[in-house]
Structures are given as C-alpha cells and as structure tokens.
Amino acid sequence: MEMVEQLISRTDATYQRWLASVTDDVVADGVVVYCRESVLERNTTYEVGEWLTGYLMIGQEGDRGFFLRCDGSGGPVFWADLGAFGDVDLDGAAPAFEVWLRSGFALAADPAPDLPPTADVYVGGIPIDAVQLLARARKLLGVDWRFGDLRGLLAAQPFLAARSAHLYALRRALAYAPELRPYLLYATAHGLKTVWPTDSKESTGRGRRVDESVSDFSS
Structure with a gap:
C-alpha cells in the first residue's frame, strides 16, 4: 500500500486533484475509474508494480486496465491486458488524463468491420x-x-x-x-x-x- 501511495504522489497534478475529489469509483459506459481506496486495493491485488514498474492502474474495463506513468510528466493514459503479465505492450487510451476526464472517460469506437454475419x-x-x-x-x-x-x-x-x-x-x-x-x-x-x-x-x-x-x- 505504501508503494502505491508513493506512485500516486508522482502522477500528474490533474489526476491527483481528481482523485482527491471523488469518494467512489466512477463508472462511464463500462469503464470504471477508481477512487483512491480502489486504486490502493486493485494495484495491490494485481501486483501491478511487479509486472509494470513505474505505472499506476487507475481504472478498468473488463480485462483491460488503464494506467498512468508515475513520473510527474502528465503524459498519456495507457491501456494494457490484465492477462498479459510480464509481456506488456501499452496502447494509448487518451493523450492525457485531463483530456480523458473532459471526454467523460470515453474510448475511441472501433470501426465496424466489413464482414458477412x-x-x-x-x-x-x-x-x-x-x-x-x-x-x-x-x-x-x-x-x-x-x-x-x-x-x-x-x-x-x-x-x-x-x-x-x-x-x-x-x-x-x-x-x-x-x-x-x-x-x-x-x-x-x-x-x-x-x-x-x-x-x-x-x-x-x-x-x-x-x-x-x-x-x-x-x-
């Protein structure tokens, strides 16, 4: 828990302000963005620090987790497979937490494939x-x-x-x-x-x- 607290302190300022303002998880169209209590519990349960060092898991959609890099840079929100421990490539979910917050935690829609049923x-x-x-x-x-x-x-x-x-x-x-x-x-x-x-x-x-x-x- 102490290590997770340290990671939170190294996230960008917008995220820290938002985290301090909520008392429950925020659910938006299937995406769950964690409150502080859930951040502590989920990062500990998934042992995120063991397989994705320097990142904090801030939310989840099914088997997909959402992450911030904890270096104070205010960089992108990433997503990764929660089943791919130890073999992780991160994909971008939003250019910054502030942008994701303003969008209502929306995710880009997948284009409809041109397929027969x-x-x-x-x-x-x-x-x-x-x-x-x-x-x-x-x-x-x-x-x-x-x-x-x-x-x-x-x-x-x-x-x-x-x-x-x-x-x-x-x-x-x-x-x-x-x-x-x-x-x-x-x-x-x-x-x-x-x-x-x-x-x-x-x-x-x-x-x-x-x-x-x-x-x-x-x-």
Missing part, C-alpha cells in the same frame, strides 16, 4: 513449429482439439476450425489477440480471407487475451 472459419499460415500459437487459437475459438493433435493440425493447414462462426464476435476477440490475426480466415466465394483486415492500422501490437466460448462464434 457468419462464415466457416479456417486456421492457416501458422508456422509449423508454433504449437503454442495454435493452442492460443484453440482457446480463443473454444474448440476441443486434443493437445496431442496440434502438430498434425499445423501440418494440415489450412483446416476448418469452426462452421458458421459469428465473424463480428470473432473480430472483436481478435482486437485483443493480435498474434492470431494473420491466421484466422473465413471462407468466401473467392477463397479464404483474414477475419482481421490485413491493412488495418491496428493489425500489429499486443493486447489482452480473451476467453470466449465457441458459442460466441458459432450457431
């Missing part, structure tokens, strides 16, 4: 030795491939992974699993296309891991 989904292009990558695809899709069969599946690419999958739900999941974006494909009349557009400016980087069941993607 459903289609058969395939896995293809994963390097033949990347068993762990295929295991992540297994988890995201919620399929029950046996782990002993994964190497055989890699050798058989592209292979059918899910029939009549709901592509919009899968696209939302891939927003937080960028390592899988090049390898999940859907069937069209002209062949296979990636579910996540390859020319998207969001097609690189790391994000949170998402646990989605196959019922979210398949009818």
